Amino acid sequence: MQQEGDDGLSQCLLNDKFAPFSLQSQKPFLELLQAPGTNPALARHVGAWSGTLPARPPFAPEQAVRLVVFPTGRVQYVREDLAPGRDANSYFSTQPAPDGGLQWSSSPFQYTLTPTNDPNQAQFALTAAASSATATLARCSVAQADSAPSQQQQPHPTATPAPLTYFENRGQPWTKIPAVVIAGDLNNPRITMVRAAIDYWNGELSAIGSGFRVGSVEAVVEPLPGEALVQRSESILGGQRVPELPDLSVSIPGDMIVALSDANFVSYGGLPGINTRVFVGIGGNQSPRSLPNVMPNVITHEIGHAIGLGHNSDPTLLMCGRPASCRPDDFRSAEPRLFPITDEERATLLRLYPADWQPSR
Numbered sequence: 344m345q346q347e348g349d350d351g352l353s354q355c356l357l358n359d360k361f362a363p364f365s366l367q368s369q370k371p372f373l374e375l376l377q378a379p380g381t382n383p384a385l386a387r388h389v390g391a392w393s394g395t396l397p398a399r400p401p402f403a404p405e406q407a408v409r410l411v412v413f414p415t416g417r418v419q420y421v422r423e424d425l426a427p428g429r430d431a432n433s434y435f436s437t438q439p440a441p442d443g444g445l446q447w448s449s450s451p452f453q454y455t456l457t458p459t460n461d462p463n464q465a466q467f468a469l470t471a472a473a474s475s476a477t478a479t480l481a482r483c484s485v486a487q488a489d490s491a492p493s494q495q496q497q498p499h500p501t502a503t504p505a506p507l508t509y510f511e512n513r514g515q516p517w518t519k520i521p522a523v524v525i526a527g528d529l530n531n532p533r534i535t536m537v538r539a540a541i542d543y544w545n546g547e548l549s550a551i552g553s554g555f556r557v558g559s560v561e562a563v564v565e566p567l568p569g570e571a572l573v574q575r576s577e578s579i580l581g582g583q584r585v586p587e588l589p590d591l592s593v594s595i596p597g598d599m600i601v602a603l604s605d606a607n608f609v610s611y612g613g614l615p616g617i618n619t620r621v622f623v624g625i626g627g628n629q630s631p632r633s634l635p636n637v638m639p640n641v642i643t644h645e646i647g648h649a650i651g652l653g654h655n656s657d658p659t660l661l662m663c664g665r666p667a668s669c670r671p672d673d674f675r676s677a678e679p680r681l682f683p684i685t686d687e688e689r690a691t692l693l694r695l696y697p698a699d700w701q702p703s704r
């Protein structure tokens with residue numbers, strides 16, 4: 344059944360079947376669609392689109408599909424044959440295509456959304472080696488489905504976009520190039536993720552012209568006792584005074600200690616300048632960190648703290664965190680990728696670490 348939304352567009356197909364809230368963020372689509380954009384090239388595609396995709400043997404019969412393109416460049420793709428609630432698994436990050444459209448991929452498919460002369464119509468295509476299909480999608484409204492039943496009589500707050508909030512933190516810049524030491528066993532696959540996270544942050548620092556870099560990983564030492572790491576995590580979460588570094592870490596060299604634990608606790612990253620050394624604690628391979636794509640983002644997020652970044656409120660971003668409601672399982676994705684940081688966060692890094700940053704002696 345099609346109904347008219349508040350914005351004059353037809354109500355999106357599938358709204359009666361799929362949760363009106365983004366299951367990833369627990370936020371209404373409308374709020375996410377009004378978040379600040381990260382790429383002006385995306386702006387023409389932002390919104391919800393629906394249509395019917397023809398049969399594509401051997402994969403699927405003809406079915407209704409819906410795309411929701413968010414200003415952050417992520418897209419949610421739902422199909423009629425997905426069970427309700429499965430849409431949390433179908434968020435992808437997109438890239439602008441040469442023809443002005445969007446493209447993304449999820450093996451075995453490549454997806455494209457191509458604009459037409461009509462701003463309310465787009466061509467959607469998915470192709471794989473063994474199958475392909477195209478459909479014309481029409482812009483549709485998620486507004487009505489987003490209204491909670493008790494609010495349906497009230498005007499929709501379309502005029503007030505939800506601001507992206509950056510929460511305060513007490514991080515001070517590093518005054519030396521921090522030597523990184525990993526506490527964990529040598530065969531820990533997360534060591535590679537820590538190295539990749541450091542490379543990522545150094546790449547960002549290089550791209551903004553900062554003079555600062557995180558040092559390379561200098562040593563891998565014995566794992567730290569899980570009990571001390573759990574206790575530290577619980578103190579941080581409880582807002583209590585954070586205990587000193589676990590006794591055993593006194594004998595560990597390095598300025599930034601990244602503890603890869605097997606214990607189950609909420610990961611944390613210390614801020615520079617509060618203690619002389621910064622401690623990053625990464626919980627073990629339990630859920631949600633065991634979910635696809637979560638652990639590399641958790642590690643990169645925590646090291647983001649360790650160079651001075653705080654949290655923001657947008658669950659589509661790398662540094663989202665408390666007091667916002669985003670959680671590590673928001674990083675879940677079938678496609679391996681790091682969540683993005685914002686230009687404001689890049690500006691924060693450049694303020695902490697300008698081009699002429701030099702280690703002080």
Ligand SMILES: [Zn+2]
Pocket residue numbers: 644645648654663664665
């Ligand atoms: Zn955090």
